[in-house]
Amino acid sequence: MDLGDPRLVRTREQVRAVLVEGAASRTQITAATGLAPGTVARAVRSLIDEGEAHELPAAGQGRGRPATLVALESLRGFVLGLEIGLARVTAGLADASGALVGEQTVSLDGAPDGESAGVAAARLVADLVETHDVPREQVLSTVVCIPAPVDPQTGTVHDAPIVVEPWRGTHPAQMLEGWLGLPVTVMNDANAAALAERSAGAARGVQDLVYLHATVGVGAGLVLGGALHTGADGGAGEIGHIRLHEASDLCRCGQRGCLESEASAAALVRKMAAVGFDLSDGQTVDELIRDNVGDAVVARLLGQAGSALGSVLADMCNALSPAMVVIGGELAAGGTALVAGVQESMRRYALSTVSRRVRIELATLGPRAGMIGAVESAAAQVRRLGR
Numbered sequence: 106m107d108l109g110d111p112r113l114v115r116t117r118e119q120v121r122a123v124l125v126e127g128a129a130s131r132t133q134i135t136a137a138t139g140l141a142p143g144t145v146a147r148a149v150r151s152l153i154d155e156g157e158a159h160e161l162p163a164a165g166q167g168r169g170r171p172a173t174l175v176a177l178e179s180l181r182g183f184v185l186g187l188e189i190g191l192a193r194v195t196a197g198l199a200d201a202s203g204a205l206v207g208e209q210t211v212s213l214d215g216a217p218d219g220e221s222a223g224v225a226a227a228r229l230v231a232d233l234v235e236t237h238d239v240p241r242e243q244v245l246s247t248v249v250c251i252p253a254p255v256d257p258q259t260g261t262v263h264d265a266p267i268v269v270e271p272w273r274g275t276h277p278a279q280m281l282e283g284w285l286g287l288p289v290t291v292m293n294d295a296n297a298a299a300l301a302e303r304s305a306g307a308a309r310g311v312q313d314l315v316y317l318h319a320t321v322g323v324g325a326g327l328v329l330g331g332a333l334h335t336g337a338d339g340g341a342g343e344i345g346h347i348r349l350h351e352a353s354d355l356c357r358c359g360q361r362g363c364l365e366s367e368a369s370a371a372a373l374v375r376k377m378a379a380v381g382f383d384l385s386d387g388q389t390v391d392e393l394i395r396d397n398v399g400d401a402v403v404a405r406l407l408g409q410a411g412s413a414l415g416s417v418l419a420d421m422c423n424a425l426s427p428a429m430v431v432i433g434g435e436l437a438a439g440g441t442a443l444v445a446g447v448q449e450s451m452r453r454y455a456l457s458t459v460s461r462r463v464r465i466e467l468a469t470l471g472p473r474a475g476m477i478g479a480v481e482s483a484a485a486q487v488r489r490l491g492r
Contacts, residue, residue: 116140116148121157121177125488128161128176128202149175161200176202183239184487185230185247185287186479188294189222191269191321192389195476196229198237201245203484206237208476219271223284230285246483247287250297250475251277252322254340260291263338267346267358269321290486294318295342296333297478298468299326302431304481306474307466313427316468317414319436320390321371323364329425345369347417368413370394370435376406391472394438407439411446418447419454422463433468440467 116138123129123137135145152158152175159181160173182201187194190213197208209229213222226249234241253262253272264274281289299316302308308316308328316326325342327334335341345365352362354372366372370390377393378384380402384393397403418430436443444465451460470477 113148113151116144117151120145120148120152124158124175124177127484127488128174128200128204130172130174132172134175152177161204174202174204176200182243182245182487183234184480184483185233185244186297186476186481186483187226187229187247187249188297188475188479189226189249189251190294190472190475191252193472194222194225194229195473196226196233197473197476197480198233198239199480199484201484201487203481205477205480207233208473209233210472219275219280222271223281226281227284227286230287241287244287246290246486247285248290248292248297248479248483248486249277249281250292250294250479252294252320252324253277254293254338254343255291256339257335258338263340265358267322267343290482292479292482293324293326293335293339293342294475295324295326296335297326297476297482298433298470298474299328299431299478300333300481301470301474301478302433302468303328305477306470307431307468308429311427311429313425313429315418315421315425315427315430317418317430317432318434319368319370319410319414319432320434321369323369323414323434325421327425329427344417344421349413349416352413364413364417368410368436373406373410373436373439377403389435391435391438394435395440398438398440398442404442407442408446408449410436410439411443411448412450413446414443415447415450416454419451419460422451422455422459426459427463429464429466431466431468433470433474437467 119138120134123134131145135142158175158177160175184199187196193210193212195210198206211225251272253268255262260278261276262268262272277291278289295318302316303314308314312331314328318324323345325344327342346358346363348362349367352367354366355361356363356366447465
């Protein structure tokens with residue numbers, strides 16, 4: 106091919122600009138650039154022949170032959186994304202473009218200490234790289250999300266009562282690097298899930314998004330103008346300790362009437378136990394909620410939780426004007442009963458222009474969201490570094 110052809114040079118640059126964002130099929134490149142399929146094919150072949158790009162097989166989805174992806178040679182390698190939660194650890198191995206190669210999950214018994222969570226994470230990583238025959242030197246980036254706010258300047262977690270153990274007052278990246286034997290970047294789990302839902306879930310392509318993470322606590326991941334917003338100290342979205350009018354339950358932060366004490370998954374389980382539900386059969390929280398969502402009492406409790414969440418979300422939406430609110434975490438197993446409560450409060454407390462416009466959706470990625478967002482962040486690091 107004549108690399109001096111100015112048209113080929115221009116089209117190669119257009120194709121390369123698409124591939125910088127990750128691997129893509131020729132059809133996807135054609136759609137992104139608006140070029141003719143033949144022109145894209147010629148530019149891709151030129152990049153491959155010159156050693157600037159390579160092909161890799163994509164996992165098949167649905168019927169037909171799976172597409173072949175094209176990736177830049179500079180993105181050859183692998184990334185790891187992990188979520189260390191309170192009940193489980195999930196790890197995903199992906200190529201450097203972010204396409205998942207494999208994933209594993211292990212449950213944690215009881216409330217984990219740092220060492221047990223770290224040992225579980227190290228075991229998953231070892232199993233993944235061994236199963237897929239990936240030398241550790243080919244792991245270009247590792248991102249771990251945890252249920253705690255991480256200061257982006259210092260890498261530390263606040264030493265405050267609202268932070269769950271074992272992360273309170275720690276430098277989690279240093280801890281995890283010792284366990285995993287790899288350089289690690291740490292991020293908040295709600296932020297990771299927000300990225301995942303935006304790229305592959307309910308909020309695909311949405312530029313302004315509030316992701317509500319309702320589990321043991323209540324937090325939010327904020328995507329504003331297409332970018333993750335973490336705040337000056339990493340604490341943006343920590344909404345679980347906003348005070349509610351007429352609420353009085355004692356919260357673990359020491360105050361009364363916090364959103365978390367009224368409308369978290371843990372609060373719902375506590376209220377279910379108070380009205381006689383048997384919680385002794387070993388179900389996870391989301392399984393417990395899902396199995397009982399048809400009960401009239403549970404539906405009412407879910408509606409009340411949704412109403413409390415909606416009153417806070419209404420203020421957030423008035424201030425931030427997002428296009429969508431996505432509800433995730435274990436409490437999302439409450440489905441339409443929960444969403445109805447959120448919508449009712451949005452109608453009551455948000456500006457009418459806001460309540461009519463903002464879409465309220467349930468998350469679609471479930472407990473994999475944090476891991477998927479961590480993988481996405483790891484792949485983005487590789488692209489930024491141009492490795």
